[in-house]
Amino acid sequence: MKQNAEEQVMEAYYRVVGEAHVDNVLRQLDAAEEVIEGQKVPETLHEWFDGFIKGVKKAQGRQERRQLSKQFMARASVILAIFIAIAGILTVSVEAIRIRVFNMLLETQEQFTEIQFENGSEDLGEASDGTFSSWEDIEVVSGNFYPTYVPEGYIIEDYEVHDMFMHIVYTNGKDRSLIFGQSSMSTSIQIDTEDAQVSHPMIDGVQGIMAEEDGGVILVWHNNLFSYTLTGEISTEEALRMAESIEEQ
Amino acid sequence: MFLAAIEDVQVRHGLETLYHLYHKELWYVANDILKDEHEAQDVVQTAFIRVAKYIDQDFDPKCNKSRALIVIIVRNLAFDAYRKRQRQSTVVFDEVIHGADSQTYEPAEIRMIRLDNRHWVAEQLAELKSGYGDILTLKYVYDYSDQEIASLLEISEGNVRTRLSRARKALKKVIGGETLEAEC
Numbered sequence: 001m002k003q004n005a006e007e008q009v010m011e012a013y014y015r016v017v018g019e020a021h022v023d024n025v026l027r028q029l030d031a032a033e034e035v036i037e038g039q040k041v042p043e044t045l046h047e048w049f050d051g052f053i054k055g056v057k058k059a060q061g062r063q064e065r066r067q068l069s070k071q072f073m074a075r076a077s078v079i080l081a082i083f084i085a086i087a088g089i090l091t092v093s094v095e096a097i098r099i100r101v102f103n104m105l106l107e108t109q110e111q112f113t114e115i116q117f118e119n120g121s122e123d124l125g126e127a128s129d130g131t132f133s134s135w136e137d138i139e140v141v142s143g144n145f146y147p148t149y150v151p152e153g154y155i156i157e158d159y160e161v162h163d164m165f166m167h168i169v170y171t172n173g174k175d176r177s178l179i180f181g182q183s184s185m186s187t188s189i190q191i192d193t194e195d196a197q198v199s200h201p202m203i204d205g206v207q208g209i210m211a212e213e214d215g216g217v218i219l220v221w222h223n224n225l226f227s228y229t230l231t232g233e234i235s236t237e238e239a240l241r242m243a244e245s246i247e248e249q
Numbered sequence: 250m251f252l253a254a255i256e257d258v259q260v261r262h263g264l265e266t267l268y269h270l271y272h273k274e275l276w277y278v279a280n281d282i283l284k285d286e287h288e289a290q291d292v293v294q295t296a297f298i299r300v301a302k303y304i305d306q307d308f309d310p311k312c313n314k315s316r317a318l319i320v321i322i323v324r325n326l327a328f329d330a331y332r333k334r335q336r337q338s339t340v341v342f343d344e345v346i347h348g349a350d351s352q353t354y355e356p357a358e359i360r361m362i363r364l365d366n367r368h369w370v371a372e373q374l375a376e377l378k379s380g381y382g383d384i385l386t387l388k389y390v391y392d393y394s395d396q397e398i399a400s401l402l403e404i405s406e407g408n409v410r411t412r413l414s415r416a417r418k419a420l421k422k423v424i425g426g427e428t429l430e431a432e433c
Contacts, residue, residue: 010417011389017374017420018390020367021382022317024375029274029320036277045276045290049268052297056261175258 145226147180149245151238154178170232178232180242201236203243210236219243259306266310267319268297275323282327288334292326299401303393318391321383325402328380373423374416381416388413 029036150170157177158169167181199210201219208221217239219230228246230239275296279289300319309315375382387398395409402409 013424014385014389014417014420016364016367017371018382018386018388020371021375021386022314022390024368024371024382025317025320026313029278029316032274032277036274039273039277039280041273041276042286042290045272045293048290048294049272049297052294053261053265056264056301 144249145182145223145228145246146249147230147242147245148247149242150178151234151242167229176233178230178234178242181229182226183229184226199236201240203240208243210239212236260301260304260308263304263308263310264297264301267300267304267315270310271316271319275319278320278323279327282324282331283334288330289327292323292330295326295403296323299403302400303397314390317386321386322401325380325383329402329404370420370423374420377419377423378415380412381419384409384412385416385420 144166146168151172153172154170155173156168157171160167160169165181165183167179170178170180197212199212200207201210202208203221204223206221206223208219210220211218216231216233217236219228219239221228221243223246228243230243232239234242272293275293276289279292280286283289283292296319300322371382374385384398387393387401388395393401395406395413398404398409399406404412
């Protein structure tokens, strides 16, 4: 007990001396202020720091996008399930060749819904087993689609292609990003269905789903070949205009 | 998500402010020890890379504590670089400069701890070896763990523990001397 008390006293004293040490260090620096101000720091140090900060920004941007994509996928997938259900109903009476392009399997769990799609159509017959196994397969069926319109000030910052999902990241060069995604409708998705305020805008004659939350917009739609997603802090009007502008490249 | 983004921006601005305010004195400290511009630049760069990991949204680059922290890191990195340079032809820096530490050293009995002479004690400690005050400060003022100090100073955790042990012994020696002197 005595030893413990002594240790505590000494630790407190180390702190007191440490704080005094900080005072001394700063006093010495202040005393040398004139000399320090007269120092000529190499330009290469400034150049290094500029590059260092750019690297930090880039790393943080990547981190933010990962988080954005993660949340986006969770939200969008919820809405996607609803969307596919609606699309299935509509296509029965409209376009024979597109009817039941996908058979949708829904499995609702306590906290999420899992959606799987079985490709039952012949118009996408190049995938012999009825499903796309990779992005390359998708590209055989059709080319990639990109928005031909993006809100003013946004430029492409990044582009990624995963096995079953592609996304393009746009940035306004400041603090906002937009993510446009194109994915196979054979993707299996698990989603949390809470908190999304959903509307059903028409995009090129097909009903889509738009969710608004915390000033951000998530838009999900399709063109019978792929599903598309758009997420970011933009107005619903801008999001719809961007969605309607997609063209095959 | 958006709060995280704000925090990241604050961290980045913290780094930029830190550099803007103190780059001259950091350069001065490193170059004064090393007398070599290239090595001094390496040290300042390393210090920023190291300290960036420990900056959070509460970090205030303008406060004296932050200023002292980056100076202490630069100074220790510079001393280590100097030591490495000398090691090929000389014995260990610790022993050459001050001979302060000895495994057989027994600190004087501490009869009284006075707070009014803390700056003098800190000066005496730094006289023995500047790193002693630095390591105690990182541990007990900034509350960094041994692992964090090791990361900041680019040394092993074992080295941190050794330095802390030596610094504590040296401080006890200073206090003991002061106490005995005061009694005379």
